[in-house]
Amino acid sequence: MASGDVNVKLSRLFRLAQKFNNFYLSGFNKGDIRPFLVDGQQVGLVKSDVIKQLLKYPEVFCVRDCEYTKGIVELNPAFRDYSERTKNLDIVLRQLRSQGIFSALQGWREEYYEVKSEYNSLLKMDRSATPLFGVRKYGVDINGYVRHPTHGLCIWLQQRSNTKETWPGKWDNMVGGGLSVGYGIKETAIKEAAEEASIPHDLVKNLVSAGCVSFFFESDQGLFPNTEYVFDLELPLDFTPHNADGEVQAFELLPAKECIERVFTADFKTTSCPVVIDFLIRHGFITPENEFYFTQIVELLHVPLQSLYTYKNQRQKQEIDGNIGKNCENGHNIQQ
Amino acid sequence: MASGDVNVKLSRLFRLAQKFNNFYLSGFNKGDIRPFLVDGQQVGLVKSDVIKQLLKYPEVFCVRDCEYTKGIVELNPAFRDYSERTKNLDIVLRQLRSQGIFSALQGWREEYYEVKSEYNSLLKMDRSATPLFGVRKYGVDINGYVRHPTHGLCIWLQQRSNTKETWPGKWDNMVGGGLSVGYGIKETAIKEAAEEASIPHDLVKNLVSAGCVSFFFESDQGLFPNTEYVFDLELPLDFTPHNADGEVQAFELLPAKECIERVFTADFKTTSCPVVIDFLIRHGFITPENEFYFTQIVELLHVPLQSLYTYKNQRQKQEIDGNIGKNCENGHNIQQ
Numbered sequence: 001m002a003s004g005d006v007n008v009k010l011s012r013l014f015r016l017a018q019k020f021n022n023f024y025l026s027g028f029n030k031g032d033i034r035p036f037l038v039d040g041q042q043v044g045l046v047k048s049d050v051i052k053q054l055l056k057y058p059e060v061f062c063v064r065d066c067e068y069t070k071g072i073v074e075l076n077p078a079f080r081d082y083s084e085r086t087k088n089l090d091i092v093l094r095q096l097r098s099q100g101i102f103s104a105l106q107g108w109r110e111e112y113y114e115v116k117s118e119y120n121s122l123l124k125m126d127r128s129a130t131p132l133f134g135v136r137k138y139g140v141d142i143n144g145y146v147r148h149p150t151h152g153l154c155i156w157l158q159q160r161s162n163t164k165e166t167w168p169g170k171w172d173n174m175v176g177g178g179l180s181v182g183y184g185i186k187e188t189a190i191k192e193a194a195e196e197a198s199i200p201h202d203l204v205k206n207l208v209s210a211g212c213v214s215f216f217f218e219s220d221q222g223l224f225p226n227t228e229y230v231f232d233l234e235l236p237l238d239f240t241p242h243n244a245d246g247e248v249q250a251f252e253l254l255p256a257k258e259c260i261e262r263v264f265t266a267d268f269k270t271t272s273c274p275v276v277i278d279f280l281i282r283h284g285f286i287t288p289e290n291e292f293y294f295t296q297i298v299e300l301l302h303v304p305l306q307s308l309y310t311y312k313n314q315r316q317k318q319e320i321d322g323n324i325g326k327n328c329e330n331g332h333n334i335q336q
Numbered sequence: 337m338a339s340g341d342v343n344v345k346l347s348r349l350f351r352l353a354q355k356f357n358n359f360y361l362s363g364f365n366k367g368d369i370r371p372f373l374v375d376g377q378q379v380g381l382v383k384s385d386v387i388k389q390l391l392k393y394p395e396v397f398c399v400r401d402c403e404y405t406k407g408i409v410e411l412n413p414a415f416r417d418y419s420e421r422t423k424n425l426d427i428v429l430r431q432l433r434s435q436g437i438f439s440a441l442q443g444w445r446e447e448y449y450e451v452k453s454e455y456n457s458l459l460k461m462d463r464s465a466t467p468l469f470g471v472r473k474y475g476v477d478i479n480g481y482v483r484h485p486t487h488g489l490c491i492w493l494q495q496r497s498n499t500k501e502t503w504p505g506k507w508d509n510m511v512g513g514g515l516s517v518g519y520g521i522k523e524t525a526i527k528e529a530a531e532e533a534s535i536p537h538d539l540v541k542n543l544v545s546a547g548c549v550s551f552f553f554e555s556d557q558g559l560f561p562n563t564e565y566v567f568d569l570e571l572p573l574d575f576t577p578h579n580a581d582g583e584v585q586a587f588e589l590l591p592a593k594e595c596i597e598r599v600f601t602a603d604f605k606t607t608s609c610p611v612v613i614d615f616l617i618r619h620g621f622i623t624p625e626n627e628f629y630f631t632q633i634v635e636l637l638h639v640p641l642q643s644l645y646t647y648k649n650q651r652q653k654q655e656i657d658g659n660i661g662k663n664c665e666n667g668h669n670i671q672q
Contacts, residue, residue: 185624209623212634227631229624282618287545288521288565295563295642298548302638306631 012264013277013286014293017300020270023223024216024303034063035311036133037074038085041117042311045134045223046073053101057092072311075123085123093129104131104221107165113137114181127178128165131222136305137178140189141272142207142231143279144174144197144241151255153283155276156241157262158196159250160269166221170269171262173276174241174251175199176228185229196248197241199233208232210282213274213301216308225305228275232282256285274301348600349613349622350629353636356606359559360552360639370399371647372469373410374421377453378647381470381559382409389437393428408647411459421459429465440467440557443501449473450517463514464501467558472641473514476525477611478543478567480510480533480577481619487591489619491612492577493598494532495586496605502557506605507598509612510577510587511535512564525567532584533577535569544568546618549610549637552644561641564611568618592621610637 018025027033034051036044046054051073054061065071079085097105105128112124115135130137144156156174160167177192179185189207193199210232217224241251254262262268263276278301280286281294288294354361363369370387372380382390387409390397401407415421433441441464448460451471466473480492492510496503513528515521525543529535546568553560577587590598598604599612614637616622617630624630 208620209617209625210620211617212624212631214631214635229630281545281547284544284546288548289545294565295548295550299550299638299640299642302635304635304640306635 011293013260013291014297016264016273017277017293017297020215020217020273021300021303023218023225024300027218027223028216028308035072035309036135037072037311038115038122039075039077039117041122042309043115043117043122043133043135045225045308046132047134047223050102050132050222053096054092060088060092082121082123086125089123089125093126102132102222104128107221109165112181113178121181124181131219131224134223134225136225136227136309138227138229139176139178140185140192140229140231141173141275142175142189142193142197142233143210143275144199144233144235145279145283146235146237146253148237148255153256153285154253155256155259155279156197156235156251156253157259158241158243158248159252161247161249164247167269167271169249169267171252171265171267172269172272174233176272176275186231189229189231193233195245196243197251198244199241203235203239204233206233211278213278214303214305215271215274215301216303216305217271219270224271225308226271227305230275230278232279256280256283260285277301347629349596349627349633352600352609353613353629353633356551356553356609357636357639359554359561360636363554363559364552364644371408371645372471373408373647374451374458375411375413375453377458378645379451379453379458379469379471381561381644382468383470383559386438386468386558389432390428396424396428418457418459422461425459425461429462438468438558440464443557445501448517449514457517460517467555467560470559470561472561472563472645474563474565475512475514476521476528476565476567477509477608478511478525478529478533478569479546479611479615480535480569480571481615482571482573482589484573484591489592489621490589491592491595491615492533492571492587492589493595494577494579494584495588497583497585500583503605503607505585505603507588507601507603508605508608510569512608512611521565522567525565529569531581532579533587534580535577539571539575540569542569547614549614550639550641551607551610551637552639552641553607555606560607561644562607563641566611566614568615592616592619596621613637 032048032051034046035042036046051063054073055063060076062074062076063071075085075089079088096102097108107128109127111127113127113130114121115123115125146154148154158172158174160170160172162169175193175196177188179188190204193204208231210230212227212229214227259276260280263273281298291297368384370382371378372382387399390409391399396412398410398412399407411421411425415424432438433444443464445463447463449463449466450457451459451461482490484490494508494510496506496508498505511529511532513524515524526540529540544567546566548563548565550563595612596616599609617634627633
């Protein structure tokens with residue numbers, strides 16, 4: 001590889017890492033972004049376009065303006081439990097959906113996402129709505145790879161079905177999926193491996209947990225503070241994945257060099273790029289010798305999302321200081 | 337492994353990740369920590385105990401108080417070049433050393449560390465002084481490992497010589513070393529592999545670049561904003577490393593389970609723990625199933641050091657805003 005080549009490549013890689021962290025790097029400090037609290041715990045971040053709509057439902061959302069520089073959005077703390085919170089939020093979301101204001105809600109799935117604090121479940125909302133509330137999402141991804149005798153390290157990619165709600169027709173990791181209630185992390189990976197790529201039991205037993213990537217992307221659908229649990233699976237040369245659930249239209253095995261080129265195209269799902277880049281770094285294809293921004297890119301594959309969802313702690317500190325504001329912009333009394 | 341066991345382990349791991357990030361997590365926001373600028377570029381962070389001493393050398397250091405909430409420490413911008421900066425700093429450091437104020441300087445090495453901005457070298461200082469100025473340090477580490485037929489994944493550790501300036505007698509990764517002027521990253525790893533562990537050429541050719549870890553530790557020696565480039569090296573069962581340069585007193589091969597126990601002891605070099613933990617995560621020994629704080633720990637192995645050394649950018653922004661303060665606490669005029 002000519003050194004001119006490498007120079008072009010490294011800056012593309014850094015730009016890509018900046019792209020899937022566009023909210024972490026620049027969106028977060030722009031405009032009115034407020035913590036979203038449920039039962040006193042921060043579970044999301046809400047942008048001003050969403051706040052504007054939520055203000056129309058003062059019986060469900062409390063938008064407070066009077067603490068710190070920026071205020072907060074809180075689900076009415078008078079809702080007593082999981083089901084009451086879920087029911088009231090769902091009514092609002094279905095109304096917003098029918099009004100066609102948010103493109104994210106056009107992908108309504110009738111499939112719930114569990115919103116949790118560190119230790120307990122607080123409510124569930126339709127999966128399509130999570131970007132509006134900047135709720136942290138967790139998924140699993142399997143890097144299926146082959147050590148080819150002539151082509152070296154090769155990676156299996158899937159092309160998503162054209163009928164998928166999100167990123168239709170885009171190239172993606174061999175296997176991936178969101179975590180669902182009641183399934184463990186490795187269990188989800190094994191389930192998705194069977195459904196998406198028909199990986200048999202005697203191969204999937206070689207699955208190796210290899211870490212996780214975290215990034216914070218923003219699109220016109222909303223906010224994506226995502227953490228993906230990453231698994232590697234070395235596959236034999238003679239195995240070809242095939243889809244079992246209609247969600248994948250093709251699989252292709254690419255040498256690492258072609259794989260990274262694919263990742264740079266608009267045909268690759270942006271939020272799946274971090275997993276491929278992490279894989280190519282861990283397996284010695286992207287190195288500090290061929291990538292000038294190596295350390296910056298590794299940091300951008302593991303951004304400190306935990307530090308952006310700590311409002312509760314700050315607030316508790318303020319309560320200790322005794323100067324927390326309790327009045328609510330749209331009329332609630334905070335009951336807790 | 338009983339589940340009670342695992343619970344104890346996970347919290348120990350999270351506490352350890354917090355320990356080697358004690359400055360990132362709590363030190364950074366406590367007390368008077370100021371950016372250290374050379375030639376207008378931030379290359380370090382200086383604590384108040386050091387600032388107090390630097391104020392005694394107004395011809396060398398300018399401590400300014402009048403921007404933002406916290407001020408800055410600047411090497412006199414009147415020094416024209418690399419050698420003038422190096423010479424003047426060295427005089428101060430040797431005086432401080434003779435006064436016995438900083439324990440870090442008791443480890444004086446007569447071995448220079450190159451202080452760089454993103455693109456050029458600004459000065460060099462004795463390696464022992466870098467913690468006083470919070471200069472980012474870069475090193476390489478090799479995880480030497482064996483896939484043992486009965487013990488599974490096993491890791492070679494070294495015990496540092498009792499005569500080493502830093503962390504004498506402590507357990508450490510098989511091979512490690514700081515980057516030196518004129519040596520590449522992989523080149524340094526290969527050189528250290530030969531010197532520290534006598535790894536022959538036909539084995540070291542299997543070295544795989546596997547990423548990097550970044551953390552920010554503080555001890556009574558000062559600040560350690562470290563980035564370690566990580567390499568994995570699978571070794572044959574019948575190979576035993578032996579030291580060639582007198583810096584290692586022993587090598588030991590430990591099964592992964594015993595290795596992580598060793599890492600938890602006070603006998604392990606704190607700033608080498610991140611490399612072992614990263615290795616055990618990448619190789620599926622520490623997983624989201626057996627470690628509740630998995631994502632937090634992965635984030636703490638890759639803290640965003642780049643975001644703590646950006647004063648130049650902030651300052652440039654302020655200059656655009658036209659409200660930068662130019663007066664200097666101890667009498668310099670800023671010439672630039």
